[in-house]
Amino acid sequence: MAVWSTTTAVELSKNNRIDSEFFHPGYLASEDKVVNSIEYKKLGELGKFLIGPFGSAFHVSNYDPKSKYRYIRGKDVKPFTLLDDDNVYMPEKDYKRLVKYAVMPDDLLISVVGTLGNVAIVPQNIEGIFSCKSTVFRDSIIDPYYLLAYFNSKYGRDCLLRRQRGAIQTGLNKDDLKTVPVPIYPKEEKNIADLVRSSLELATKSKDIFVQAQQVLEKALGLAKLHLKKTKCYEANYGEIVSGSRVDAEFYHPHSKEIYELDCFNKSVPLKEMFTILRGQTPSSYFKEGIPVLKTKNIRTPIIDESKINDFVNNSGKYITTRMNDLIIASMGVGSLGRISYVFEESTNAIIDGTLRILRFKEGYELDIIPTLLFLTSSYGQVLIYQGIVGSTGIISLPDYHLRNIKIPILDSKIARSLTSLVLDGYNLKKESERLIREAVIRVENLIEEVI
Structure with a gap:
């Protein structure tokens, strides 16, 4: 079934975009709901971005399984968390050479090449470098765990994916990420963030x-x-x-x-x-x-x-x-x-x-x-x-x-x-973790929808 994207000359000029995907009705509907929230800010106003190193900066042939320094690939960035059952590591000399790309606790990693729009948070006790297939968002003035719930909701994900560019290989660039709208709910932010924290803690315990x-x-x-x-x-x-x-x-x-x-x-x-x-x-x-x-x-x-x-x-x-x-x-x-x-x-x-x-x-x-x-x-x-x-x-x-x-x-x-x-105890903790994460995402979506 064909989907028609319609817009105006004013919108084309305002957004400096002429690709039909940017004006897809589904993406537009999601973003309209976000910007009609009680308050919203652009992501670029809330923190800092760090783009990953060039792909040639580190070669996969140099993996070192004995090292403690992790190399976080694009495929490791999943919704909410980093994949941790297939980790790869890099030599200390390469880590020190690329240390300006070192991840920090509570960084948000956004996948910008390949599978777009996955957003995961960096846990404690990880020393490593992220690849060119991700972008880091850090030093957020609002709780990063709230942002994590929002970006893994329907509306946050649609707002991210709306900004993809390219034909054969699509991607998300920093300037476009800066324009992603984020709804602000001061009274609800902590409760939602705490749900996500509790969920991730239970998943770790599991x-x-x-x-x-x-x-x-x-x-x-x-x-x-x-x-x-x-x-x-x-x-x-x-x-x-x-x-x-x-x-x-x-x-x-x-x-x-x-x-x-x-x-x-x-x-x-x-x-x-x-x-x-x-x-x-x-x-x-x-x-x-x-x-x-x-x-x-x-x-x-x-x-x-x-x-x-x-x-x-x-x-x-x-x-x-x-x-x-x-x-x-x-x-x-x-x-x-x-x-x-x-x-x-x-x-x-x-x-x-x-x-x-x-x-x-x-x-x-x-x-x-x-x-x-x-x-x-x-x-x-x-x-x-x-x-x-x-x-x-x-x-x-x-x-x-x-x-x-x-x-x-x-x-x-x-x-x-x-x-x-x-x-079985571990499984029950995992199920409770999934319940809490669903509750956090649903709460974000309900807050956005209540305004309409």
Whole structure:
């Protein structure tokens, strides 16, 4: 359905814009509501901007996993928060060279290239540099957590996206960002900001609980005592190559053997004895509503990212549907293979596409679901998963025959129950965090709409 953008010569001259997107009726309607608020100011009047360094200032080939200095990429800037499960780091010498681009607590990072309009806040205790794909807004005279709620609302996001420029690759520049209108509500600002703060604190606690559960598991299994050393060369005998049916060197890396030699594997079973592996199927067509389709991008550890579900089918009959207590593993893709989500609720009714696998527990192993999740997502479990990958740069996958034969150590039932309880507590905190963030955004939107 065509959408017509209409304007006047006066508006064209006033805004110095002739592109139709700037005058899109949806963007205009949102901005009209904001500027008709009781009071509003332009973003440029509220604080300072800092543009990121040129893309050539730091090369990705120089990443240093041992460094403490984070390099914040464009894809790390998500709504409200920075992605923190795929961090990359830069050498200290590069950090010091680019220190004027160092982020500070409570900076707002606005994505200005690629996925436009994402706004995240920088938490405490991060030392790092942001890339050219983001712009920092800092030293705000109003609470940055209120701004965070506003920019992640429908109206704030529309006002940002209205200012994008370009054709093949769109972007947001500093001068345009300065003109974004911000509604001012002195009496409500603190309450909204506090909701966002509380939400982010709960989200952090939820992540900390999962890390704690993983540490308990590693201690119980004796994994924490194992130190895997880098090996420049290793060898495999002919019998191993025949039985493994693999000739790639990575498959015979000694780390997997070192893990399996631990005492905890004296009491272990292959994954196929505990779970049935169900293969997803990619639909031939999608709809805008219906039954959600989970893809690799939705799989986060340990919770499904439902905010990124954009595709649906109208009939789940021929597809694999998720159930409560399922584990969903990403079996394809660099940077995402090996991620595992747990289906916490019966209401999570979705299908999975061909890049995913469901691990559905067999009778007698219900107590082992969460321990398996914790083990496979630990650094040791990931070694065992990545031992079996096939493919080349950019296109890798995990064969089912390898997945089903990964050995899973069996924990004492008391420890297994304790770990399950911990992970469920973390999930409940995450759900409360999401509720608070929704409340903050809805409050901002209601305040804007009440004026009309």
